[in-house]
Amino acid sequence: MDKGLQAFIDKLDTLKFSDMYENDFFFTWDKTDDEIMAVFTVADALRHMREKNISTRIFDSGLGISIFRDNSTRTRFSFASACNLLGLAVQDLDEKKSQIAHGETVRETANMVSFMADVIGIRDDMYIGKGHTYQKTVVDAVTEGYRHGILEQKPTLVNLQCDVDHPTQCLADMEEIIHYFGGVENLKGKKLAMTWAYSPSYGKPLSVPQGVIGLMTRFGMDVVLAHPEGYDVFPECEEIARRNAEKSGGSFTKVASMQEAFRDADIVYPKSWAPFAAMEKRTELYGKGDFDGIDALEKELLAQNATHKDWTCSEELMKTTKDGKALYLHCLPADISGVSCEAGEVDASVFNRYLDPLYKEASYKPYIIAAMIFLAKCKDPQGTLRRLAERNKPRLFR
């Protein structure tokens, strides 16, 4: 077997992650450090094998169900790519063509679509308190279905973004950081600035900043969160970040300005999100079906947003980072000043300088998702990787 793959298998041998088998992926903070490292390692191993033209198709049949309750291009294609890499066919549950309303029916639909489903990927990030709850309801339903002999296999949930966390994104971001700095061992003491940034659009989910502080604090880095007043993230996510930082020997701090956050930062992640209280109010209005209220709220928020146009990742600000060369991250698409909008999250010249790492960052997502599935479906992942290498079936037969 080639040495590259052997190194990944050796790495896995040092980690404990047996609980991932037949389990789900809701939040990164549900997982141990070893489990997180197992995801990165399997993702790298799958990528390595694909680059060597070795098929990693483990399913000869099976479905990956996707449920997108919000628009998506990147995550949709990442999920499709991951499923395809492992041999699953994607079947999208378009809720406009079915009718899912209350708890009862979620349970029913979840079972009805899962008779041959190995994976269910869900994006539901629009309303605070709703997204994770929905994913949990689906998982409870199929777990019960499996226990009662309705389903022959328990489909694994992959959280493709909820109101709380965006694990596939943040793990891809993190893998970019690890590769960029040449290994986890080089991250201790690095400063990462997760900051709010102005965007002319409204109501972006909080799950990216929450996911970032909830994950990036695990590697000994100094993670700084900055946002204007009123744009707080969930307190429980800050608490997780604090505990992680303490455990990892890093730190988690909050500062009041982008300037302070960016100063000497090794990594910057400037990104817009909605004000917390407003998102809660929006969820409440939505619950009441008060769409006029939602429109009024939207106007108010856009006005509030507009008072923070100075929160932007400018060339001047970038100069204040470590050697003026901090790694710029974004989950994409970014609101680029003068390109996709008049004034937005980032200067065009900054964005363009970081195109390659940004795209590379995104390129990890399909492998992260595939790794999550692989670890949930293979009881002995190292053995399966080894047997795939021995099978040596080409991805492209030539």
Added chain:
Amino acid sequence: MDKGLQAFIDKLDTLKFSDMYENDFFFTWDKTDDEIMAVFTVADALRHMREKNISTRIFDSGLGISIFRDNSTRTRFSFASACNLLGLAVQDLDEKKSQIAHGETVRETANMVSFMADVIGIRDDMYIGKGHTYQKTVVDAVTEGYRHGILEQKPTLVNLQCDVDHPTQCLADMEEIIHYFGGVENLKGKKLAMTWAYSPSYGKPLSVPQGVIGLMTRFGMDVVLAHPEGYDVFPECEEIARRNAEKSGGSFTKVASMQEAFRDADIVYPKSWAPFAAMEKRTELYGKGDFDGIDALEKELLAQNATHKDWTCSEELMKTTKDGKALYLHCLPADISGVSCEAGEVDASVFNRYLDPLYKEASYKPYIIAAMIFLAKCKDPQGTLRRLAERNKPRLFR
């Protein structure tokens, strides 16, 4: 070879079903008793193999075309699962993105999408006299295309519900009955009540009750049909039921109340459907493009429906069934009183008590569809099953 699979093959050896090869599946009553049993047996064999992690993928490439002229979740996913289980990729013909209008173009489109199609699954259940006609037109077109050398293979039609029959549903229902009662041989003399039930919605197809009485009368059971005045099903379906009952040594009777139908029933299937005459009128209005007329008709029918709210599967009624424990069936989704609507087809407590058999019932549909395809595509089904077992390719490689 494992004994389980051998038993299914032995069973198939006792049946005559060679006419199913390269044939279509419109109605259950087109098929002989042996052919129906072959569907059940292959469905069970495929399920058995999947449970043993043996891949039943017979297609290395090929398409399963789906045409849904009505919303669908269960059947859509069942069709997708069945195709995937056998190795076909599903390609949906979204008629909004093409333009199918008159007979000429149906013929053309049917051929144009079928160059690499092994199966075409169609749901067209909205208008009386239209659904089956459309399916027939498609089948005639591709049969002609195949004869003229346009198509290299004749795609097999799977009726995913038309205005007349819903064979994949009714065969799944029937498979649940067979398994629930421990075999076909135990069904003689069992009483099955197919009854109308109130629902606040309007215009549900007649194909389920028609399919149920057209199929369930073949197994020696006493099948009773009950509905309010004006909610008759197609007379030709009643005639089929009568003939079946006679031949099978069972009976087919009509009664005027749910109470009478439920009394001492072993199986109950209470379900809403539209009044026949109204459905005919609706088709006529639709033909004229009279959408105001359709709206007016809808209001009238909802009012008519509402006079029959007492037709509901209540706890009280269930108590009158055999030992108070009749098997409750439904094609799902049901209109559950107090859950999905104020007053509907069934009490929530009844529905919830039967969740497991209901979901199990639904779980047979993918296998029923796969069996229909398998029997239409394999000239020697027993041989193919045997060779699949010998090939012994794992569904999930681990």
Added chain:
Amino acid sequence: MDKGLQAFIDKLDTLKFSDMYENDFFFTWDKTDDEIMAVFTVADALRHMREKNISTRIFDSGLGISIFRDNSTRTRFSFASACNLLGLAVQDLDEKKSQIAHGETVRETANMVSFMADVIGIRDDMYIGKGHTYQKTVVDAVTEGYRHGILEQKPTLVNLQCDVDHPTQCLADMEEIIHYFGGVENLKGKKLAMTWAYSPSYGKPLSVPQGVIGLMTRFGMDVVLAHPEGYDVFPECEEIARRNAEKSGGSFTKVASMQEAFRDADIVYPKSWAPFAAMEKRTELYGKGDFDGIDALEKELLAQNATHKDWTCSEELMKTTKDGKALYLHCLPADISGVSCEAGEVDASVFNRYLDPLYKEASYKPYIIAAMIFLAKCKDPQGTLRRLAERNKPRLFR
């Protein structure tokens, strides 16, 4: 190995087409005669193998991305069939669910969807000067992504119709001609009439007539183009046709009437398209977002169209062709007089007489697309064909 396949491999051995490897397919006139013949030969070889139940699946995983900026049935299913035949799963980029606007974002989206994409098929034929530009932008983006190590493979572009050419259609048309007349060697001196024809619809792309004169002039035929005043095609396409004709020993001429074009023709291709200047004006109005202007223009054009109702492929006209039996071609769907419209491109009796060759013509498209992909992905296509034959995996395992 069977002799049929060997003949195709022998044919390929006489051709030079190594530049097609890892290349794209924009226009037929970008390709040498040998390259065009390689497409036909591989298409025939793949069809031959499918007919012999030999799987030509070369991809064990991988995606074919489709982007349809205009409605499509035939081309959509052809692309899906081609991808499936080779083992790729189709993932459609629905632009309504993403947001692609300006050059910047096209570049980004192109990379974001391509991490595991082997092929990208694009239809963008609505606006002059836009379709090809868009395809080029996508190709430049993924080529750069591949060079920069973002993408592990360069996805191949298949032009599924742009404003300039419709290569998959015209190559399928041409393959029908070749087979119909028993080989390329029999085409010298044959007369082909590409003529405009009246249709009550508006704004059909110019890419079919342009593609036809740009391709069909390569085989020594006498190609005649006829259209009413104002319905010119791109001058550069006429120039290509002229040069091709000269090189191939055929001819390219323009005449002013359908009558003259049809006289003694061996092949006729009567088809509606929009007036050039109007299409340019429409693109300009679209650029300004002047939708009232577009509506006004549409009315004007329909009126202009209507003055040319005599341009129709009637029985009378067909009688004037060679022995009254010219091969009638159309890319479908046709506007058939008295069937799909009151007065249209062709008499129903003419159309119906040619159903078999018309459908056969369409049946080549999936194989043409598959051949384009095969030639772009296999460094040694003859070797791969040979190894596929040796592998001898059945398409349908029985």
